[in-house]
Amino acid sequence: MDLKKVKNTLLLPKTNFPLKNANHLENEKKIRDLWEERKIYQKILEKNKNNPSFILHSGPPYANGKIHLGHVLNFLVKDIIVRWQASMGHYTPFLLGWDAHGLPIEHKMLQVYPDKKNDLRPFCHQFACEQAQIQREQLKKLGLFTDYEKYYITSDKNYEAEQLRIFGEMVKKNLIYQGFRPIHWSCGHETALAEAEIEYYEKKDTSLYFKITLLENFFGKENVNLSVWTTQPWTIPANQLVAVKKSASYALVNYNEEYLITLEKSLNLLNNEERLAKVERIFLGEELLGKAYLHPYRKEIKGYIVDGSDFIEEGEGTGLVHLAPAFGAEDFAAAKKEKLVIECPLEPNGYFNEKIGIPEIINKHYSEVNNYIITDLEKRNLIIKKKIITHSYPHDWRDKSPLVYRLTKQWFIKVEAIKKELLKNIQEVKWYPNWTEEKMWQIITAREDWCISRQRKWGVPIPILYKNDEPILNSEIIDYVAEIVASRGSDCWFNGSILPLLREKFPNLINEKTVLGQDIMDVWLDSGVSHWCILKK
Known part of the structure; x- marks a missing residue:
């Protein structure tokens, strides 16, 4: 059969539009150029400008690297929605934007310019702008329904100024405070991390059961040892308390002619072929x-036992938990309750300082100290049992390195103070699909105060000054800082050129001894306020 004749019997559509061929990229570009030349997007906006609005705000992708499939999915789904709403007659401006601050950019620039650590901001700014332009050109190939000449970027001075004004509004509402407590800390990047910057991976650690000696007789027995449990042996030198659960049952046992105290439910941890409790x-x-008990390393310190009923689980460990207030949230809370003096013996880079009070580990990294402590306790016959465990542990989302809890001063937003209002507002939103409402409810309910300060250079400054080490938290000053940043950009804060202007404007508050704080805002706050900075206009 002649196939050509069969083809001729079919009623096929006729079109000048070519099938995919070697010139398809060129043809696609011609179509995009035609839309741009005829300003189709702008004409549709003009046509619908007096109609009801449908605003789909595009939260900014990060300006670091070429776009990937995640960008494609994100923007095409939004583009479909915007086009549909435009076809229904709605006014649908859609604005592209980029998130241009943050550690990934700073880290990359430090690798390129390692000698520019204190003067890195211009390089970061240039790099971020270049990356945004690269992504903008790539997004053009998706044929998005937008004006590519109009976009926002979080490093723009007007955006930064608006972000500072929002911070000032939070100050007016008493939502900003400085807290001194342990938080997740990256020793590699020497900065605090927020919950959104933490990923959990499986990590191997040494689960250690070690002895701490009571300083007094207990039920008529002398030299009684507590069987204390930890999974972070490097924190033992910083011990200040031991916690018990006051309503739980404990056992005083004779363990090979020495007396030990442990949780009754954990007696099986002691027993083996050689020893029975x-x-x-x-x-x-x-x-x-x-x-009272004798500190494992510092003979001049006497620790004592406190109630840890709020956090001790009877199903794990020995029911006696070593507390190092500088390195744990629950530890810190217990020590504050006891009105103890708490200092941080760990430097931002993870090395112990003189405050640890033990010469052998000063200037040693905590990971090195971990092995030292295990070996030393074994030599002193203070280890009851040890084993390697695998557990879920927080890591830095950037370089995947394990984090520590470290006592430090940081700035926080009082999420707790607005939680009721947030939960109420959830009910006033229509959620698609409807199960996401419950998910959001759970997230907000469990949310703690937000640590927003970072010890980095590339970001929006937290506009707080310090006089005699005391912070000046003043909304009027912050509004004036925003005014200056709107004209000069945030570099004026970091190069100090803003300080004379502030002294002139507020002579009663700012003097020659007043200094500018050097913390920047969490980059998630930059993108988190984009709805206000952009939609307001």
Whole structure:
């Protein structure tokens, strides 16, 4: 059969539009250029400008690297929605934007310009702008329904100024405070991290059961040891307290002619083929409260036992938890309750300083100290049991390095103070699909105060000055800083050129001894306020 004749019997559509061929990229460009030349997007906006609006705000992608499939999916889904709403007659301006601050850009520039650590901002700014332009040209190939000549970028001075004004509004509402407490800390990048910057991976650690000696007789027995549990042996030198659960049952046992105290439910942890624990007495944890013990490393320090009922689980460990207030949230809370003096013996880079009070580990990295402590306790016959465990552990989302909890001063937003209002507002929104409403409810309910300060250079400054190390948190000053940044950009804060202007404007508040704070805002705050900075206009 002649195939050509069969083809001729079919009623096929006739079109000048070519099938995909070697010239398809060129043809696509011609179509895009035609739309741009005829300003189709602008004409449709003009046609619908007096009609009801449909605004789909595009949260800014990060200006670092070429676009990937995630960008494609994100923008095409939005583009479909915007085009549909435009076809329904709605006024649909769609504005592209880029998130241009943050550690990934700063880190990359440090690799390129390692000798420019203190003068890195111009290089970061140039790099971010270049990356945004690269992504803008790539997005053009998706044929998005937008004006590519109009876009926003978070490093723009007007955007930065608006962000500072928002910060000032939060100050007026008493939502900003400086907290001194342990938070997730990246020793590699020497900065605080927020919850959104943390990823959890499986990590191997040494689960250690070690002895701490009571300084007094207990139920008539001398030299009684507490069987204390930790998974971070490097924190033991910073011990200040031991916690028990006062309502739980504990056992005083004879363990190969020495007396140990452990949780009754954890007796099986002691028993093995060579040793068996003989129970001498069962008692409640409250019997231990206030008892003093000898610090494992610092003989001049006497620790004592406190109530940890809020966080001790009877299903794990020995029910006796070593507390190092500088390195744990629950540890810190317990120490504050006891009105203890708490200092941080760990430098931002992860090395111990003189405050640790133990010469052997000063100027040593905490990871090195971890191995030292395990070896030393073994030599001193203070380890009851140890084993390697695998558990979920927080890591830096950028370089995947494990984090530590570290005591430091940071700036926070009081999420707790506005939580009721947030939860109420959730009910006033229509959610698609509807199960996302419950998901958002759970997220907000569990959300703690937001740590917004970062010890970096490339970002929007937290506009707080310090006089005699005391912060000046003043909304009028912040509004004036925003005014200056709108004309000069935020570099004026970091090069100090803004300070004489502030002294002249506020002579009663700012003097020659007043200095500018050097923390920047969490980059998630930059993108998080984009709805206000952009939609307001």
